[in-house]
Every structure is written in structure tokens, then in C-alpha cells.
Amino acid sequence: MSSSIGVEKILRNREGGELSQEERDVLQGAVREIRTLPAGHVAVRQGERVEHSTLLVDGVMMRFIDARDGRRHVVGVHVPGDFIDLHAYPLKRLDHSVGTLTAATVAVVPHSALERIQVNYAHLTHRLWFLTMLDAAMHRQWVYRLSSLNALERVAHFLCEINARMIAIGASDGRSCPLPMTQLDLGESCSLTNVHVNRVLRQLRERNLCVVRGHQAEILDLPGLADTGQFDPGYLYLNPETAARAVGQTRSQP
Amino acid sequence: MSSSIGVEKILRNREGGELSQEERDVLQGAVREIRTLPAGHVAVRQGERVEHSTLLVDGVMMRFIDARDGRRHVVGVHVPGDFIDLHAYPLKRLDHSVGTLTAATVAVVPHSALERIQVNYAHLTHRLWFLTMLDAAMHRQWVYRLSSLNALERVAHFLCEINARMIAIGASDGRSCPLPMTQLDLGESCSLTNVHVNRVLRQLRERNLCVVRGHQAEILDLPGLADTGQFDPGYLYLNPETAARAVGQTRSQP
DNA sequence: CGCTAGCTTGATCTCACTCAATAGCAGTGG
DNA sequence: CCACTGCTATTGAGTGAGATCAAGCTAGCG
Secondary structure (H helix, E strand, O other): OOOOOOOOHHOOOOOOOOOHHHHHHHHHOOOEEEEEOOOOOOOOOOOOHHHHHHHHEEEEEEEEEOOOOOEEEEEEEOOOOOOOOOHHHOOOOOOOOEEOOOOOOEEEEEHHHHHHHHHHHHHHHHHHHHHHHHHHHHHHHHHHHHHHHHHHHHHHHHHHHHHHHHOOOOOOOEEEEEEEOOOOHHHHHOOOOHHHHHHHHHHHHOOOEEEEEEEEEEEEOOOHHHHHHHOOHHHHEOOHHHHHHOOOOOOOOO | OOOOOHHHHHOOOOOOOOOOOHHHHHHHHHHHEEEEEOOOOOOEEOOOOEEEEEEEOOOOOEEEEEEOOEEEEEEEEEEEOEEEOHHHHHHOOOOOOEEEEEEEEEEEEEEHHHHHHHHHOOHHHHHHHHHHHHHHHHHHHHHHHHHHOOHHHHHHOOOOHHHHHHHHHOOOOOEEEOOOOHHHHHHHHOOOOOHHHHHHHHHHHHHEEEEEEOOOOOOOOOOHHHHHHHOOOHOOOHHHHHHHHHOOOOOOOO
């Protein structure tokens, strides 16, 4: 089996330290299968019972809830290293759907293997629990974002979050960040229409904060963008150095 | 020590079954201290490191995030039986504040005791993890509520959620539900101004769905209210009978 | 009895939505 | 090679839900 299945990105640059080599090996051993999914694919449908959880190795995925009027509302976005539906291990049934934005590679971990981990590896279990709590913290920030911020601020905040998470896994250098989603997807994530997302992106461009083009975000002024989005990366529980990079500071303030 | 410290309400009427008597005893034994808090008290401040978690025994509490403009945004509400900040056990530092709405009684559980539970009681640990995932599921629904629903629907949805959770712990009969919060608090929970909450409550009254008065919600038409709020209790992971009661059905549909 | 917190109602304003039209661009097939 | 199709991006004009501002009202309480 390959030694590089995405396990190495788990918890990278987070508070509380990295996993030990043994723990990574244990996780790796828990993987039953590697699967590739096409873009726009629904992996788990709302209400489904599942007996395994999915670790995202490559690509971008999201969680969404379908509204009565047929609209889709994104409640979370996932980047490589995220254990997307680890919460299905305690929950067993999902209250939302999970799908791909891009083509994706995932590692499938059966819950039976997680049970064995839970019995035998207390620290690893504690860190996996932490992982699921990271998602909850992001959910809370999304609630806050929707409650408190206007359209421009919301998009800025969203871009800062994605960029911070991409920095943590080494996929962004803080100036150029992958953003493999359409303006419609962006709207579904920030609760805006695609039309308004377009206007907001123009504003960000005009203010020399950020240029979104193709599937890439060019961040011209990260401190400015973070300020616009009132972005404080505390909720991502990054280690101090990474948190500083996430708001465009190379050195911490005195 | 008293045998009734709120432990008996934990996970009551949820999917996955009740805790065993032994598990309840173990949890009870983990309680270091019972504390009473006045209304309007901030128990944990955003960013604080904590070494213990808090089980709500009596009263109503909430989690909130302070915005730059000084406004407060509620990201979660808690009723007795909720292990409010159990997520602090893996996270150690909270990304939001926790406070009381009413006077409250809480049981304090040190993380060292939770560590012992995690090593020795796999099933109980799994259920505690489940408990934290319930909060995450509620967060997701709040994101959805803010994204998808208008003011009337949002308030209706919120009332249905509180009512369902009160039903689960035996504090509501489905027609009369405690709602110990002002219209301002309600607004901070649904992202509306107190003025608009007031107008919305009038509409609910005029439609004979619900009358909110004092610190009590009189629900006149629970199926109607649930329909208005597009409320589907699936995300609360209640057992089937309780879920049916939460939307005003005494019998399940064929 | 006066004070304060919470509730109620009215008038006006604004941000983001809706509807609509156009342009660009990739893929597909004749 | 071009016509055709479908998806994404862009811009304009009009609309509306909920915010804001302002003023009374009510009730509990020292």
C-alpha cells in the first residue's frame, strides 16, 4: 500500500501537536480502500446511514443541505487532510449530504476500525475527537459570518478561511490559493446569489485585496483581506506560526 | 452527594439509546462541584483555556461570539442535560463565550476525570463524542436556517428546535414550552433585530401558530409551526417517538 | 410613585435579490 | 471550419425584506 494516502496532512499545523509516526501508521492501517470521485458527485446523501468515514486525500469537497425550494446550502467545505465525515462514527446517520466540488481522491475507513482505535489508542482517539470539534468550530464561525457580516465581509472571510486551511496543508503560500469553485458555489457557501458574488468579487478587485480568476485566488493584500472579513483564525486552532501566516504576518506583534 | 444532578437528562430520548446505570454513576462520580450562576452571567470568555467542562443541570444557557461592532451573536442555546462545553475537552481553548440566560445550576467535570473515562469506558466515551456531534449538527442547522429561511421561518424554526429539545427532557408537553429569553435574545439567536422579532411574533400570533408571552411559548398549532419553519427534527437525533412529538404527530404516518 | 427593562408600532432607508440581457469560452458534432 | 449548446461570468434596472431611527407603552420593582 502507498505510504502517501493523505494521512500525513491530518492535523498538520494545528494546536496540540502533530500525530506520532505510530499513530499515522495506525490510521493508515485503518484505511480499507482508496476511491476516486468525479467532480459534482454526491458521496453521501442526507439521512443515509453509513458504516464508514471518509478521509479526503486530494481535491475539494463540501457538505450541503437541500432546501425545500430546491436550493442547495453549503454548510462546510473540505480540503485535503480533512476527515470529512468522521462525525458519522458517533452519529451513524448524516443530517446533510456530502459531495465533491472537484474530482477527488478519498480514503475509506470503516467504523469497525475506528472502534478498535478507540479502544486501543486513547491519544489518537482524543485527536480524532479534536478533528471533529474543529468542524464544529468552523460551523460556529459560519453562523457568526452569516449573522454578523455583510456580503463583502462574508466573501472576504470565506476566502481567508480557505486560504488559512490551504496554508496549513501547504497548498497555498498565502498569495496564491486554489479556489476550485464557481461563483455559484461561492454564493451557496456565503448565502449570496451568484450575481451578488460577482459584484463583491469586483469590489475586492477594485480595492486591490484579491483577484479571483479561474480556479485560483490571487491575494494581493492578505492583512487587508483579513481585516475586511474581520477574520480571526483562532477558531481554526492553528499553531501560532501558521495562524500568523494566515493573516499575513510573518512575525508576531509585540 | 445528591443522586439527581442532571446526569439523568443526558441523552434522554436520543437515537442510540440511553446511558446505562453504571455509565450514569461514572459520570456522576466525575462531577467535582455543583455551582449556581446568576442570570446574564458569562461563565467562559472567548479564547480562555479551560481544564474542566460544564454540564447544565438547570436553567438555560447559550454560546455567543462578540462582533467587532459590539453586537453579540448567539451560536447555540442550551437546555438542562446538555454538556455545554464538553468540546473544551478536546479543544482546551474555546472559540466563543458561554453565558447564562436564566439563573442556572451546573455540574463541573474536570478534564482529568474525562481522561479516565476515555481510557476505561469506551461506550460511554462514544456516547459523549456523540453528544458533542449533536451540537455540531445543531450548528449546521443554524447555518442552514440563516441561509435559507426568512424572518418568520427562522423564528418558527428556532421555536420548534427549543420545543423539541424541551420535550426530549420532559420540560415541554408540546403545547406549552419554557422560553426564558427576551425578544432581544431571540433576535441575537435568529439574526434579527428585536424590533423585527416583535413583528414576527405578532404574525405567528395572528396565524394562530404560537403565542409568546412572558417566558413561555404557547404553541397553538405545532404541525403548522413546524411547517412554517420547515422544521425537520432529524438533526436532533431524537428517538422516533420523540421526533414525532416534536412535529406534533402522536402517531407516525403510514 | 418613579425608574428601568422590555415590548409595540410607525416611517424611512438600504443592501442584496430578482429579472433580464449580453458576452466569453469550452466542448461537440456536422 | 463553423454552428450549436451549455456553463460561467458580467452588468443594468427595479424591487422588497428587514434594518434603522424614533416615539410611546407596559409592568415589575425598589
